[in-house]
Amino acid sequence: MDIDSARELKAQLIRKHLQPLLASKAKMSALGIPARAVAELDDVPRTMALGIARKNKSDFRLAVRIQSRALEQSPQFEAIRKSAKGEADVQYIGRIVKRAPWNQSRKRPLLIGVSIGHFRITAGTLGCFVKMRDGSARILSNNHVLADENSGKKGDAVIQPGRFDGGKKTKDTIGALDKFVKLNPHGANFVDAALSTIKKGVQFDAKTLHGLGQLKGVGPDFLDAGDEVAKVGRTTDVTHGRVTAFELDNVVVAYDIGNLRFDNQIEIEGAGTGPFSRGGDSGSLIVDADFRAVALLFAGGEQGGTNGQGLTFANPIHAVFEVLGVDLLS
Amino acid sequence: MPFLKFSEWICYHEAMKQPIFTIEAARAAKNKVMELISGVGQVNGVGITRVGDSYAVKINLSEQPAGGVELPPEMDGVPIVVEVVGKISKRPLPGK
Numbered sequence: 001m002d003i004d005s006a007r008e009l010k011a012q013l014i015r016k017h018l019q020p021l022l023a024s025k026a027k028m029s030a031l032g033i034p035a036r037a038v039a040e041l042d043d044v045p046r047t048m049a050l051g052i053a054r055k056n057k058s059d060f061r062l063a064v065r066i067q068s069r070a071l072e073q074s075p076q077f078e079a080i081r082k083s084a085k086g087e088a089d090v091q092y093i094g095r096i097v098k099r100a101p102w103n104q105s106r107k108r109p110l111l112i113g114v115s116i117g118h119f120r121i122t123a124g125t126l127g128c129f130v131k132m133r134d135g136s137a138r139i140l141s142n143n144h145v146l147a148d149e150n151s152g153k154k155g156d157a158v159i160q161p162g163r164f165d166g167g168k169k170t171k172d173t174i175g176a177l178d179k180f181v182k183l184n185p186h187g188a189n190f191v192d193a194a195l196s197t198i199k200k201g202v203q204f205d206a207k208t209l210h211g212l213g214q215l216k217g218v219g220p221d222f223l224d225a226g227d228e229v230a231k232v233g234r235t236t237d238v239t240h241g242r243v244t245a246f247e248l249d250n251v252v253v254a255y256d257i258g259n260l261r262f263d264n265q266i267e268i269e270g271a272g273t274g275p276f277s278r279g280g281d282s283g284s285l286i287v288d289a290d291f292r293a294v295a296l297l298f299a300g301g302e303q304g305g306t307n308g309q310g311l312t313f314a315n316p317i318h319a320v321f322e323v324l325g326v327d328l329l330s
Numbered sequence: 331m332p333f334l335k336f337s338e339w340i341c342y343h344e345a346m347k348q349p350i351f352t353i354e355a356a357r358a359a360k361n362k363v364m365e366l367i368s369g370v371g372q373v374n375g376v377g378i379t380r381v382g383d384s385y386a387v388k389i390n391l392s393e394q395p396a397g398g399v400e401l402p403p404e405m406d407g408v409p410i411v412v413e414v415v416g417k418i419s420k421r422p423l424p425g426k
Contacts, residue, residue, distance in 0.1 A: 248377030303416030
């Protein structure tokens with residue numbers, strides 16, 4: 001058939017068969033869609049998708065894409081096929097799901113910048129891989145990502161991806177909470193940091209900064225205002241920024257356990273028109289222009305910065321490594 | 331001295347051709363500023379930044395202070411940059 005006929009047929013069939021089907025729950029259940037818990041029911045049930053497929057250079061036919069096996073025996077499907085008079089390209093396509101960004105899905109080997117978290121929290125970012133004095137490897141991120149703001153216990157499951165991104169304790173545990181710097185509600189804090197072990201058999205890539213390059217060791221202890229930096233995070237992926245202030249004291253940061261004070265922090269603004277970070281980027285490793293580790297991202301706000309997109313706050317990486325007694329693994 | 335945006339401060343100090351201050355001078359000024367403004371509730375961080383080639387003190391505010399509260403434009407000649415940064419929060423995904 002020509003394209004106009006195909007379009008007309010498609011519109012007619014949607015009106016006559018698909019719209020009434022979607023509007024009637026009774027008709028859907030009559031088709032034998034299996035019973036599920038109310039919470040599992042889709043707002044829009046999976047039925048059929050109709051479109052136009054090319055038969056050859058000048059000829060077209062109706063494209064029927066079936067999303068539920070139960071519909072293959074239905075009177076609606078039969079009616080659609082009959083109406084197309086053999087001019088239908090029928091395919092079973094099943095359930096279509098949105099594709100999560102690379103860093104919000106399950107990643108093995110583990111990579112810097114992916115979604116991670118203590119099994120009770122939503123999700124944060126895997127900062128980098130470090131080694132203990134005995135040479136064993138650990139994952140570095142924030143206390144509020146791996147240790148749930150002091151409430152986690154050594155040995156608690158750490159999952160990748162994080163719970164918000166579909167991670168489950170049963171199948172996505174990649175390690176266990178090992179060590180964390182306790183957040184202090186009554187005095188100055190200097191870092192928000194914690195370590196997770198890496199479960200035997202879980203592979204990891206300690207060097208790749210996805211979308212940026214290769215991690216090249218640790219940067220200098222001193223980070224100046226104006227220095228260019230970048231990070232790979234769970235939410236905003238690769239972003240570039242600029243240090244706007246350092247040695248910041250008395251920074252008050254809102255946590256679930258209350259407002260906490262931080263001293264000796266680094267402040268960063270996003271380059272270009274976007275922010276340097278958003279919720280979910282906590283724990284990201286920040287690197288300088290030579291891809292050397294310089295800071296650990298942990299907080300941010302929605303106001304300020306030259307572009308008005310808010311500021312990000314980070315712990316100097318040397319302070320993090322020193323207090324945890326680790327070195328960068330790269 | 332009225333409040334100026336961060337970018338306006340940079341322009342202001344560049345236009346005034348301020349002398350260049352070292353990081354040590356900025357650190358000393360920062361310590362004095364912290365003592366001076368310790369009672370201002372809206373202050374949410376005091377650090378060091380740059381204005382042109384000079385180091386400067388930066389004061390972050392959670393919100394614009396009510397009328398009557400004055401912040402110094404400089405300390406011992408070291409420029410002071412003031413910026414309203416709003417509320418600062420940890421950065422995991424919100425919710426529990």
